[in-house]
Amino acid sequence: MPHQSPITGHQSPGNDIRTALRDGIAQLEREHTPSAPLAAELLLMHTLGRDRAWLYAHPEQELGAEARGRYFSLIAQRASGVPTQYLTGHQEFWGLDFEVTPDVLIPRPETEHVIEVALERLGVPAGAGAPRRNAALRIADVGTGAGCIAVALAHELPGARVAATDISAAALEVARRNAARHIVSARIDFIKCNLLDAFFPQSPLASAQGKPAPNHPSLSFDLIASNPPYIGREEAAMLPREVRDHEPEAALFAGETGTDIYAPLIAQAAMLLKPGGILVLELGYNSAGHVSGLLGAAEWSDVTITNDLAGIARVASALLKVRVP
Ligand SMILES: C[S@@+](CC[C@H](N)C(=O)[O-])C[C@H]1O[C@@H](n2cnc3c(N)ncnc32)[C@H](O)[C@@H]1O
Numbered sequence: 001m002p003h004q005s006p007i008t009g010h011q012s013p014g015n016d017i018r019t020a021l022r023d024g025i026a027q028l029e030r031e032h033t034p035s036a037p038l039a040a041e042l043l044l045m046h047t048l049g050r051d052r053a054w055l056y057a058h059p060e061q062e063l064g065a066e067a068r069g070r071y072f073s074l075i076a077q078r079a080s081g082v083p084t085q086y087l088t089g090h091q092e093f094w095g096l097d098f099e100v101t102p103d104v105l106i107p108r109p110e111t112e113h114v115i116e117v118a119l120e121r122l123g124v125p126a127g128a129g130a131p132r133r134n135a136a137l138r139i140a141d142v143g144t145g146a147g148c149i150a151v152a153l154a155h156e157l158p159g160a161r162v163a164a165t166d167i168s169a170a171a172l173e174v175a176r177r178n179a180a181r182h183i184v185s186a187r188i189d190f191i192k193c194n195l196l197d198a199f200f201p202q203s204p205l206a207s208a209q210g211k212p213a214p215n216h217p218s219l220s221f222d223l224i225a226s227n228p229p230y231i232g233r234e235e236a237a238m239l240p241r242e243v244r245d246h247e248p249e250a251a252l253f254a255g256e257t258g259t260d261i262y263a264p265l266i267a268q269a270a271m272l273l274k275p276g277g278i279l280v281l282e283l284g285y286n287s288a289g290h291v292s293g294l295l296g297a298a299e300w301s302d303v304t305i306t307n308d309l310a311g312i313a314r315v316a317s318a319l320l321k322v323r324v325p
Helices: 017-030 036-048 052-057 065-079 084-088 109-122 148-156 169-181 204-208 233-238 262-272 288-294
Strands: 090-093 096-099 138-142 161-166 188-192 221-226 273-282 300-307 313-320
Touching (some): 017 036, 017 065, 036 052, 065 084, 084 090, 109 300, 109 313, 138 148, 148 161, 148 169, 161 169, 221 262, 262 288, 288 300
Parallel strands (some): 138 161, 161 188, 221 273
Antiparallel strands (some): 273 313, 300 313
């Protein structure tokens, strides 16, 4: 159901909160901005440093000239296609507040299924006090972006140590700040590399650094999770402008059809997971068949596809039977 702002229900002239919201919504709707009332509310909350309850309670509060200027500048940017989250600098994921900048993909609610599947596979259902919750698990998050998967898992699993990789140094800086924000920095290693290359002694990065691998307690993992780029270049023209023109290219595209990352990532996981280790991958639209095919190889068992709330195949997970040498 479209979000409707109860504050703007009455007409009022002037320079108060109700008028600012009404005018902001109208400006966004003229540019066909999706969820215009919600965006206008979030931008006004951000401008004033107030929550929604405060806005509702003070519809007649006057807006100063300076606040009004900042608010309508944000409205103009949103109307031109900049995502609200890049304007406010925030996105919630797994109940945690994450900093987001244009250097990182905005974490999506669908990616929470990656966390759900990972916790279920580990025998640690969300919210339950299972003993394995405190186990000394070794986890990798490949393509960490804002760090949402790494931080959410570290937060849920207090005994876990996480290696979070990304090819983008700028993204890793944001992820580091998010780990600090949620007080899990001491248990996450942030590593700039292609996929999991840094964990292979022969990798150019590892040799260039003169060391076989980052100083991680082990080279083998209990769980490897990833939300890799999975959009095809051939689909770029169909993306909303918010995504195509504002989110980082490296976070979106994986070759012409969007499936380029899965094969090398699955091959590396087969070499780096412990026997019985868990692989959890977010799926792009229409990539379930491709990924199930790759996981059909002899070394994988218990391959499962999990749908998201819209009924779309969203997560592939599997167990490694025997570690590939
Ligand atoms: C779809 S985004 C996911 C970000 C975050 N994990 C999330 O779920 O919101 C993919 C991330 O993978 C990174 N990436 C792309 N290609 C990569 C590669 N070959 N190796 C490591 N990271 C890569 C991008 O920079 C981006 O941060």
